[in-house]
Amino acid sequence: MIAVGGSFGAITIAYGLPTWVPFLMSTVVFAGGAQFLAVGLIAAGNPIAAVLAGLLLNARHLPFGMAVARTVGPRWRDRLIGSHLMTDETVAFTLREKDPARRRHTYWLIGITLFTSWNAGTALGVWLGGATGDPATLGLDAAFPAGLIALIMPSLHDRDTRLVALAGAAIAVVLTPVLPAGLPVLCALLGIFALFVPRLRVGSAGEGGARTGAAGAGALQAGAAGAGGPRSGAAGAGAVEAEGAVEAKTARGAAVDREEASC
Amino acid sequence: MLIAAILALAVGTYTMRLSGVLLRDRLELSDSLQRLLPMAAAALLAALAATAALTEDAGFAGMARSAGVAVGALLAWRRAPFVAVVVAAAATAALLRLAGVP
Numbered sequence: 435m436i437a438v439g440g441s442f443g444a445i446t447i448a449y450g451l452p453t454w455v456p457f458l459m460s461t462v463v464f465a466g467g468a469q470f471l472a473v474g475l476i477a478a479g480n481p482i483a484a485v486l487a488g489l490l491l492n493a494r495h496l497p498f499g500m501a502v503a504r505t506v507g508p509r510w511r512d513r514l515i516g517s518h519l520m521t522d523e524t525v526a527f528t529l530r531e532k533d534p535a536r537r538r539h540t541y542w543l544i545g546i547t548l549f550t551s552w553n554a555g556t557a558l559g560v561w562l563g564g565a566t567g568d569p570a571t572l573g574l575d576a577a578f579p580a581g582l583i584a585l586i587m588p589s590l591h592d593r594d595t596r597l598v599a600l601a602g603a604a605i606a607v608v609l610t611p612v613l614p615a616g617l618p619v620l621c622a623l624l625g626i627f628a629l630f631v632p633r634l635r636v637g638s639a640g641e642g643g644a645r646t647g648a649a650g651a652g653a654l655q656a657g658a659a660g661a662g663g664p665r666s667g668a669a670g671a672g673a674v675e676a677e678g679a680v681e682a683k684t685a686r687g688a689a690v691d692r693e694e695a696s697c
Numbered sequence: 698m699l700i701a702a703i704l705a706l707a708v709g710t711y712t713m714r715l716s717g718v719l720l721r722d723r724l725e726l727s728d729s730l731q732r733l734l735p736m737a738a739a740a741l742l743a744a745l746a747a748t749a750a751l752t753e754d755a756g757f758a759g760m761a762r763s764a765g766v767a768v769g770a771l772l773a774w775r776r777a778p779f780v781a782v783v784v785a786a787a788a789t790a791a792l793l794r795l796a797g798v799p
Contacts (some may be wrong), residue, residue, distance in 0.1 A: 437780045455699065462707035472706055474745050477702050481702035485709070490784045491741050492710040494734040497726055499717015506718050517714040573790030576762045580769025580786030587773045602740030603747035610752045622744030623737055657753055687746035
Protein backbone atom coordinates (compact mmCIF):
# COMPACT_ATOMS: atom_id res chain seq x y z
CA MET A 435 0.00 0.00 0.00
CA ILE A 436 2.91 2.30 0.72
CA ALA A 437 4.25 1.45 -2.75
CA VAL A 438 0.95 2.24 -4.43
CA GLY A 439 0.62 5.46 -2.46
CA GLY A 440 4.21 6.26 -3.40
CA SER A 441 3.48 5.82 -7.10
CA PHE A 442 0.43 8.01 -6.72
CA GLY A 443 2.45 10.79 -5.11
CA ALA A 444 5.29 10.55 -7.62
CA ILE A 445 2.99 10.45 -10.63
CA THR A 446 0.96 13.44 -9.49
CA ILE A 447 4.15 15.44 -9.23
CA ALA A 448 5.38 14.08 -12.57
CA TYR A 449 2.17 15.40 -14.16
CA GLY A 450 3.17 18.83 -12.95
CA LEU A 451 0.31 19.23 -10.46
CA PRO A 452 0.91 21.27 -7.27
CA THR A 453 2.37 19.43 -4.25
CA TRP A 454 -0.75 19.86 -2.10
CA VAL A 455 -2.92 17.96 -4.61
CA PRO A 456 -1.76 14.42 -3.76
CA PHE A 457 -1.82 15.14 0.00
CA LEU A 458 -5.32 16.56 -0.08
CA MET A 459 -6.60 13.73 -2.25
CA SER A 460 -5.07 10.98 -0.17
CA THR A 461 -6.64 12.32 3.02
CA VAL A 462 -10.08 13.46 1.87
CA VAL A 463 -10.78 11.10 -1.03
CA PHE A 464 -8.81 8.07 0.19
CA ALA A 465 -9.68 5.78 -2.72
CA GLY A 466 -6.72 4.57 -4.76
CA GLY A 467 -8.32 3.87 -8.11
CA ALA A 468 -10.39 7.05 -8.12
CA GLN A 469 -7.36 9.12 -7.19
CA PHE A 470 -5.31 7.73 -10.07
CA LEU A 471 -8.22 8.21 -12.42
CA ALA A 472 -8.91 11.76 -11.25
CA VAL A 473 -5.27 12.81 -11.43
CA GLY A 474 -4.98 11.41 -14.96
CA LEU A 475 -8.04 13.31 -16.12
CA ILE A 476 -7.18 16.51 -14.27
CA ALA A 477 -3.73 16.44 -15.87
CA ALA A 478 -5.42 15.92 -19.23
CA GLY A 479 -7.28 19.16 -18.56
CA ASN A 480 -10.75 17.91 -17.78
CA PRO A 481 -11.56 18.23 -14.03
CA ILE A 482 -15.29 17.69 -14.57
CA ALA A 483 -14.65 14.32 -16.20
CA ALA A 484 -12.30 13.61 -13.29
CA VAL A 485 -15.09 14.12 -10.76
CA LEU A 486 -17.66 12.18 -12.76
CA ALA A 487 -15.37 9.25 -13.48
CA GLY A 488 -14.09 9.20 -9.89
CA LEU A 489 -17.62 9.15 -8.49
CA LEU A 490 -18.71 6.43 -10.88
CA LEU A 491 -15.69 4.42 -9.84
CA ASN A 492 -16.51 4.93 -6.17
CA ALA A 493 -20.19 4.06 -6.56
CA ARG A 494 -19.20 0.55 -5.52
CA HIS A 495 -18.76 1.87 -1.98
CA LEU A 496 -22.53 2.00 -1.65
CA PRO A 497 -22.95 -1.79 -1.74
CA PHE A 498 -19.70 -2.10 0.25
CA GLY A 499 -21.21 0.08 2.95
CA MET A 500 -24.31 -2.08 3.09
CA ALA A 501 -22.14 -5.15 3.42
CA VAL A 502 -20.14 -3.85 6.39
CA ALA A 503 -22.85 -1.71 8.05
CA ARG A 504 -23.33 -4.13 10.96
CA THR A 505 -19.57 -4.39 11.40
CA VAL A 506 -19.00 -0.65 11.58
CA GLY A 507 -21.56 -0.50 14.38
CA PRO A 508 -24.61 1.50 15.44
CA ARG A 509 -22.86 4.47 17.04
CA TRP A 510 -22.80 7.68 15.07
CA ARG A 511 -19.18 8.41 15.82
CA ASP A 512 -18.17 4.98 14.52
CA ARG A 513 -20.35 5.31 11.44
CA LEU A 514 -19.02 8.75 10.55
CA ILE A 515 -15.36 7.85 10.98
CA GLY A 516 -15.63 4.21 9.92
CA SER A 517 -17.24 5.10 6.61
CA HIS A 518 -14.22 7.09 5.56
CA LEU A 519 -11.95 4.06 6.14
CA MET A 520 -13.95 1.97 3.69
CA THR A 521 -11.91 0.67 0.74
CA ASP A 522 -11.83 -2.44 -1.42
CA GLU A 523 -9.15 -3.93 0.80
CA THR A 524 -10.83 -3.09 4.12
CA VAL A 525 -14.07 -4.67 2.98
CA ALA A 526 -12.35 -7.72 1.52
CA PHE A 527 -10.37 -8.41 4.70
CA THR A 528 -13.42 -7.79 6.90
CA LEU A 529 -15.78 -10.07 5.01
CA ARG A 530 -13.22 -12.85 5.20
CA GLU A 531 -13.81 -13.06 8.98
CA LYS A 532 -16.90 -14.88 10.21
CA ASP A 533 -17.10 -13.88 13.85
CA PRO A 534 -18.73 -10.40 14.34
CA ALA A 535 -16.24 -9.28 17.01
CA ARG A 536 -13.28 -10.28 14.86
CA ARG A 537 -14.88 -8.59 11.86
CA ARG A 538 -15.17 -5.37 13.76
CA HIS A 539 -11.60 -5.60 14.97
CA THR A 540 -10.36 -6.36 11.44
CA TYR A 541 -12.32 -3.52 9.86
CA TRP A 542 -10.85 -0.89 12.13
CA LEU A 543 -7.35 -2.35 12.21
CA ILE A 544 -7.06 -2.68 8.43
CA GLY A 545 -8.85 0.60 7.83
CA ILE A 546 -6.56 2.63 10.08
CA THR A 547 -3.43 0.82 8.87
CA LEU A 548 -4.30 1.43 5.22
CA PHE A 549 -5.18 5.07 5.79
CA THR A 550 -1.85 5.64 7.53
CA SER A 551 0.29 3.76 5.01
CA TRP A 552 -1.54 5.26 2.02
CA ASN A 553 -0.81 8.77 3.24
CA ALA A 554 2.75 7.94 4.26
CA GLY A 555 3.28 6.43 0.81
CA THR A 556 1.88 9.52 -0.87
CA ALA A 557 4.29 11.73 1.07
CA LEU A 558 7.21 9.48 0.16
CA GLY A 559 6.20 9.54 -3.51
CA VAL A 560 5.89 13.32 -3.57
CA TRP A 561 9.31 13.61 -1.99
CA LEU A 562 10.94 11.15 -4.41
CA GLY A 563 9.03 12.51 -7.40
CA GLY A 564 10.10 16.04 -6.58
CA ALA A 565 13.72 14.97 -6.18
CA THR A 566 13.93 13.42 -9.64
CA GLY A 567 14.34 15.42 -12.79
CA ASP A 568 12.42 15.01 -16.03
CA PRO A 569 9.72 12.37 -15.54
CA ALA A 570 9.97 11.13 -19.14
CA THR A 571 13.70 10.38 -18.84
CA LEU A 572 12.92 8.17 -15.86
CA GLY A 573 10.04 6.47 -17.63
CA LEU A 574 7.51 7.65 -15.04
CA ASP A 575 4.92 8.09 -17.78
CA ALA A 576 5.06 4.32 -18.31
CA ALA A 577 4.89 3.63 -14.58
CA PHE A 578 1.41 5.14 -14.29
CA PRO A 579 -0.49 2.90 -16.74
CA ALA A 580 1.53 -0.13 -15.60
CA GLY A 581 0.54 0.54 -12.00
CA LEU A 582 -3.11 0.83 -13.00
CA ILE A 583 -2.93 -2.48 -14.83
CA ALA A 584 -1.41 -4.10 -11.75
CA LEU A 585 -4.27 -2.69 -9.66
CA ILE A 586 -7.04 -4.06 -11.87
CA MET A 587 -5.35 -7.35 -12.78
CA PRO A 588 -6.96 -9.37 -9.95
CA SER A 589 -10.45 -8.35 -11.05
CA LEU A 590 -9.60 -9.35 -14.63
CA HIS A 591 -9.52 -13.00 -13.64
CA ASP A 592 -13.31 -12.86 -13.89
CA ARG A 593 -14.19 -13.48 -17.53
CA ASP A 594 -17.05 -11.00 -17.82
CA THR A 595 -15.14 -8.26 -16.05
CA ARG A 596 -12.21 -8.85 -18.39
CA LEU A 597 -14.45 -8.60 -21.43
CA VAL A 598 -16.01 -5.36 -20.23
CA ALA A 599 -12.66 -3.86 -19.24
CA LEU A 600 -11.00 -4.68 -22.56
CA ALA A 601 -13.96 -3.46 -24.58
CA GLY A 602 -13.95 -0.27 -22.54
CA ALA A 603 -10.21 0.21 -23.02
CA ALA A 604 -10.53 -0.30 -26.78
CA ILE A 605 -13.39 2.18 -27.01
CA ALA A 606 -11.45 4.79 -25.09
CA VAL A 607 -8.33 4.42 -27.24
CA VAL A 608 -10.32 4.56 -30.48
CA LEU A 609 -12.19 7.67 -29.36
CA THR A 610 -9.16 9.54 -27.99
CA PRO A 611 -8.25 11.25 -31.29
CA VAL A 612 -11.80 12.49 -31.86
CA LEU A 613 -13.23 13.45 -28.45
CA PRO A 614 -12.11 16.11 -25.92
CA ALA A 615 -9.85 14.94 -23.06
CA GLY A 616 -11.59 12.91 -20.39
CA LEU A 617 -14.62 11.86 -22.40
CA PRO A 618 -13.06 8.77 -24.00
CA VAL A 619 -12.44 7.29 -20.54
CA LEU A 620 -16.07 7.92 -19.57
CA CYS A 621 -17.20 6.30 -22.82
CA ALA A 622 -15.42 3.15 -21.65
CA LEU A 623 -18.48 2.48 -19.51
CA LEU A 624 -20.23 1.49 -22.72
CA GLY A 625 -17.94 -1.53 -22.67
CA ILE A 626 -20.58 -3.07 -20.41
CA PHE A 627 -22.64 -3.65 -23.54
CA ALA A 628 -20.01 -6.17 -24.59
CA LEU A 629 -21.76 -8.49 -22.13
CA PHE A 630 -24.85 -8.42 -24.27
CA VAL A 631 -23.21 -9.44 -27.51
CA PRO A 632 -25.02 -12.76 -27.89
CA ARG A 633 -22.34 -14.67 -29.76
CA LEU A 634 -19.92 -14.29 -26.88
CA ARG A 635 -22.37 -15.54 -24.30
CA VAL A 636 -23.05 -18.62 -26.38
CA GLY A 637 -19.32 -19.22 -26.73
CA SER A 638 -18.82 -19.19 -22.97
CA ALA A 639 -21.75 -21.42 -22.12
CA GLY A 640 -21.43 -23.80 -25.03
CA GLU A 641 -18.30 -25.38 -26.34
CA GLY A 642 -16.53 -24.29 -23.26
CA GLY A 643 -13.28 -23.56 -21.60
CA ALA A 644 -10.39 -24.07 -23.95
CA ARG A 645 -11.59 -21.86 -26.76
CA THR A 646 -12.89 -18.97 -24.72
CA GLY A 647 -9.94 -19.28 -22.42
CA ALA A 648 -7.60 -18.77 -25.32
CA ALA A 649 -9.63 -15.80 -26.51
CA GLY A 650 -9.53 -14.28 -23.08
CA ALA A 651 -5.81 -14.70 -22.73
CA GLY A 652 -5.32 -13.25 -26.19
CA ALA A 653 -7.46 -10.27 -25.38
CA LEU A 654 -5.69 -9.80 -22.10
CA GLN A 655 -2.30 -9.83 -23.70
CA ALA A 656 -3.25 -7.65 -26.62
CA GLY A 657 -5.23 -5.21 -24.54
CA ALA A 658 -2.87 -5.00 -21.62
CA ALA A 659 0.14 -4.66 -23.83
CA GLY A 660 -1.71 -1.86 -25.49
CA ALA A 661 -1.59 -3.57 -28.86
CA GLY A 662 -5.35 -3.47 -29.34
CA GLY A 663 -5.53 0.11 -30.46
CA PRO A 664 -6.39 1.24 -33.93
CA ARG A 665 -2.86 2.25 -34.83
CA SER A 666 -0.98 -0.88 -33.98
CA GLY A 667 -3.79 -3.24 -34.95
CA ALA A 668 -3.36 -6.90 -34.13
CA ALA A 669 0.39 -6.87 -34.65
CA GLY A 670 1.26 -6.81 -30.97
CA ALA A 671 -0.60 -10.01 -30.31
CA GLY A 672 2.22 -11.93 -31.96
CA ALA A 673 2.90 -14.27 -29.09
CA VAL A 674 -0.75 -15.11 -28.76
CA GLU A 675 -2.40 -18.06 -30.36
CA ALA A 676 -3.97 -16.86 -33.58
CA GLU A 677 -7.48 -18.06 -32.94
CA GLY A 678 -7.60 -16.42 -29.57
CA ALA A 679 -6.37 -13.13 -30.89
CA VAL A 680 -8.82 -13.13 -33.76
CA GLU A 681 -11.77 -13.93 -31.58
CA ALA A 682 -10.81 -11.34 -29.02
CA LYS A 683 -10.39 -8.78 -31.72
CA THR A 684 -13.77 -9.50 -33.21
CA ALA A 685 -15.27 -9.19 -29.78
CA ARG A 686 -13.75 -5.81 -29.34
CA GLY A 687 -14.61 -4.74 -32.84
CA ALA A 688 -18.24 -5.59 -32.30
CA ALA A 689 -18.31 -3.71 -29.05
CA VAL A 690 -16.66 -0.68 -30.56
CA ASP A 691 -19.14 -0.57 -33.42
CA ARG A 692 -21.99 -0.36 -30.97
CA GLU A 693 -20.38 2.30 -28.88
CA GLU A 694 -19.47 4.62 -31.65
CA ALA A 695 -23.07 4.81 -32.65
CA SER A 696 -24.17 5.76 -29.17
CA CYS A 697 -21.25 7.75 -27.90
CA MET B 698 -11.26 24.70 -10.04
CA LEU B 699 -8.69 22.12 -9.04
CA ILE B 700 -9.56 22.25 -5.36
CA ALA B 701 -13.28 22.29 -6.15
CA ALA B 702 -12.92 19.13 -8.23
CA ILE B 703 -11.02 17.35 -5.47
CA LEU B 704 -13.52 18.39 -2.81
CA ALA B 705 -16.48 17.38 -4.98
CA LEU B 706 -14.92 13.98 -5.47
CA ALA B 707 -14.22 13.70 -1.73
CA VAL B 708 -17.72 14.72 -0.64
CA GLY B 709 -19.37 12.47 -3.21
CA THR B 710 -17.23 9.50 -2.27
CA TYR B 711 -17.84 9.98 1.43
CA THR B 712 -21.57 10.34 0.84
CA MET B 713 -21.69 7.02 -0.97
CA ARG B 714 -19.68 5.30 1.74
CA LEU B 715 -21.86 6.67 4.52
CA SER B 716 -25.12 6.05 2.65
CA GLY B 717 -24.34 2.37 2.36
CA VAL B 718 -23.73 2.15 6.09
CA LEU B 719 -26.83 4.16 7.02
CA LEU B 720 -29.28 2.75 4.51
CA ARG B 721 -28.36 -0.85 5.01
CA ASP B 722 -31.88 -1.97 5.92
CA ARG B 723 -33.81 0.53 3.86
CA LEU B 724 -32.18 0.14 0.48
CA GLU B 725 -32.28 -2.77 -1.88
CA LEU B 726 -29.77 -2.82 -4.73
CA SER B 727 -30.59 -5.26 -7.48
CA ASP B 728 -28.19 -8.14 -7.98
CA SER B 729 -27.39 -7.07 -11.50
CA LEU B 730 -26.46 -3.56 -10.34
CA GLN B 731 -24.23 -5.02 -7.65
CA ARG B 732 -22.56 -7.11 -10.32
CA LEU B 733 -22.17 -4.27 -12.78
CA LEU B 734 -20.53 -1.76 -10.43
CA PRO B 735 -17.17 -3.56 -10.15
CA MET B 736 -17.21 -4.09 -13.91
CA ALA B 737 -17.81 -0.41 -14.52
CA ALA B 738 -14.89 0.34 -12.23
CA ALA B 739 -12.64 -2.08 -14.12
CA ALA B 740 -13.70 -0.59 -17.45
CA LEU B 741 -12.88 2.98 -16.34
CA LEU B 742 -9.48 2.01 -14.96
CA ALA B 743 -8.60 -0.16 -17.95
CA ALA B 744 -9.57 2.69 -20.27
CA LEU B 745 -7.40 5.12 -18.35
CA ALA B 746 -4.49 2.67 -18.43
CA ALA B 747 -4.86 2.05 -22.17
CA THR B 748 -5.17 5.71 -23.12
CA ALA B 749 -2.31 6.69 -20.83
CA ALA B 750 -0.17 3.90 -22.29
CA LEU B 751 -0.86 4.60 -25.95
CA THR B 752 -1.89 8.18 -26.46
CA GLU B 753 -0.71 11.68 -25.75
CA ASP B 754 -2.71 14.70 -26.87
CA ALA B 755 -4.80 12.63 -29.28
CA GLY B 756 -1.69 11.13 -30.95
CA PHE B 757 0.45 8.05 -30.39
CA ALA B 758 2.54 8.28 -27.22
CA GLY B 759 5.63 6.64 -28.72
CA MET B 760 7.21 3.21 -28.59
CA ALA B 761 9.22 3.68 -25.40
CA ARG B 762 6.22 4.27 -23.19
CA SER B 763 4.05 1.61 -24.84
CA ALA B 764 6.79 -0.99 -24.60
CA GLY B 765 7.44 -0.09 -20.98
CA VAL B 766 3.76 -0.52 -20.13
CA ALA B 767 3.68 -3.80 -22.05
CA VAL B 768 6.52 -5.15 -19.91
CA GLY B 769 4.71 -4.00 -16.77
CA ALA B 770 1.45 -5.57 -17.92
CA LEU B 771 3.16 -8.86 -18.62
CA LEU B 772 4.67 -8.87 -15.12
CA ALA B 773 1.31 -7.95 -13.57
CA TRP B 774 -0.31 -10.79 -15.47
CA ARG B 775 2.37 -13.11 -14.06
CA ARG B 776 1.38 -11.83 -10.62
CA ALA B 777 4.61 -10.00 -9.94
CA PRO B 778 4.51 -7.60 -6.97
CA PHE B 779 3.21 -4.09 -7.60
CA VAL B 780 6.61 -2.47 -7.09
CA ALA B 781 8.23 -4.80 -9.62
CA VAL B 782 5.56 -3.97 -12.20
CA VAL B 783 5.93 -0.22 -11.81
CA VAL B 784 9.73 -0.22 -11.67
CA ALA B 785 10.09 -2.57 -14.66
CA ALA B 786 7.74 -0.43 -16.75
CA ALA B 787 9.57 2.79 -15.89
CA ALA B 788 13.01 1.21 -16.37
CA THR B 789 12.08 -0.23 -19.78
CA ALA B 790 10.78 3.10 -21.01
CA ALA B 791 13.79 4.96 -19.61
CA LEU B 792 16.30 2.54 -21.18
CA LEU B 793 14.56 2.64 -24.55
CA ARG B 794 14.68 6.44 -24.49
CA LEU B 795 18.33 6.29 -23.55
CA ALA B 796 18.84 4.13 -26.64
CA GLY B 797 17.12 6.74 -28.75
CA VAL B 798 13.66 5.21 -29.12
CA PRO B 799 11.00 7.99 -29.09
